[in-house]
Amino acid sequence: MVSRLPPGEAFYDVLHRRRDVRAEFTGEPVDDAVLHRILGAAHAAPSVGMSQPWDFVLVRDLATRQRFRDHVLAERAVFADELTGERAETFSRIKVEGILESTLSVVVAYDPERGSPAVLGRHAIADAGLYSVCLAIQNLWLAATAEGLGVGWVSFYREPFLRDLLGMPDRVRPVAWLCLGPVTRLAEVPDLERHGWRDRLPLEAVVHAERYPEEADAATRRIASAERSTSASVVDQFDTDTRR
Ligand SMILES: Cc1cc2nc3c(=O)[nH]c(=O)nc-3n(C[C@H](O)[C@H](O)[C@H](O)COP(=O)(O)O)c2cc1C
Numbered sequence: 001m002v003s004r005l006p007p008g009e010a011f012y013d014v015l016h017r018r019r020d021v022r023a024e025f026t027g028e029p030v031d032d033a034v035l036h037r038i039l040g041a042a043h044a045a046p047s048v049g050m051s052q053p054w055d056f057v058l059v060r061d062l063a064t065r066q067r068f069r070d071h072v073l074a075e076r077a078v079f080a081d082e083l084t085g086e087r088a089e090t091f092s093r094i095k096v097e098g099i100l101e102s103t104l105s106v107v108v109a110y111d112p113e114r115g116s117p118a119v120l121g122r123h124a125i126a127d128a129g130l131y132s133v134c135l136a137i138q139n140l141w142l143a144a145t146a147e148g149l150g151v152g153w154v155s156f157y158r159e160p161f162l163r164d165l166l167g168m169p170d171r172v173r174p175v176a177w178l179c180l181g182p183v184t185r186l187a188e189v190p191d192l193e194r195h196g197w198r199d200r201l202p203l204e205a206v207v208h209a210e211r212y213p214e215e216a217d218a219a220t221r222r223i224a225s226a227e228r229s230t231s232a233s234v235v236d237q238f239d240t241d242t243r244r
Pocket residue numbers: 018019020021022095096097153154155156189190191192193
């Protein structure tokens with residue numbers, strides 16, 4: 001079939017429509033053939049030394065999802081306890097998971113033993129294996145978006161808890177719990193922006209010529225310290241500074 005879109009346009013459309021989803025899952029099941037295509041897209045990701053160090057655990061069991069959600073809500077409370085003032089108030093309005101709203105979760109794991117001991121390209125950078133898993137996740141996320149589905153990444157968990165829950169060996173790292181399913185819609189604006197937690201930085205703030213700029217380093221540290229503070233006005237001021 002000949003596409004009527006200019007080259008690349010369909011891809012960029014999917015890329016920009018992709019959202020992290022929490023509240024918009026309909027609770028309908030994911031079609032098996034669609035799921036197979038999405039997992040195939042994840043498995044087509046590049047990986048260091050062709051190690052393909054990922055595994056995808058499909059979790060549908062309600063009891064397992066409920067146990068995980070209880071744990072996530074406890075970790076949400078741990079994070080909330082670290083916040084004060086405007087940050088605490090803003091965070092209280094933000095939903096961080098859609099574990100029970102969706103009917104399927106895909107847990108993506110990293111096995112550092114896959115393809116070892118001689119993983120070509122990982123000898124100097126151990127994290128390259130983890131990077132590969134993240135690329136598989138991004139492929140999955142974009143494929144799901146292209147299929148009209150939503151994905152929500154949940155990271156409010158302790159790795160040992162999730163390892164135990166799913167029977168993973170100690171060497172394996174659970175990298176992501178992804179809620180996956182049909183959605184009522186994909187929001188145009190990310191939830192965290194909509195709630196005033198944090199905005200996407202302008203592209204110019206993160207693209208640099210030739211060398212890593214000292215000013216950007218300083219600006220990053222100033223933003224981090226502002227975000228630790230409880231004052232929204234300080235955060236706004238530093239955000240403004242970095243956008244100049
Ligand atoms: C590594 C990673 C972990 C994340 N963990 C969570 C999470 O625990 N809960 C949540 O609601 N969103 C989580 N997100 C989603 C981000 O909040 C979201 O990507 C960001 O706000 C930008 O919004 P967008 O994905 O809709 O563009 C995570 C995203 C990434 C990449």
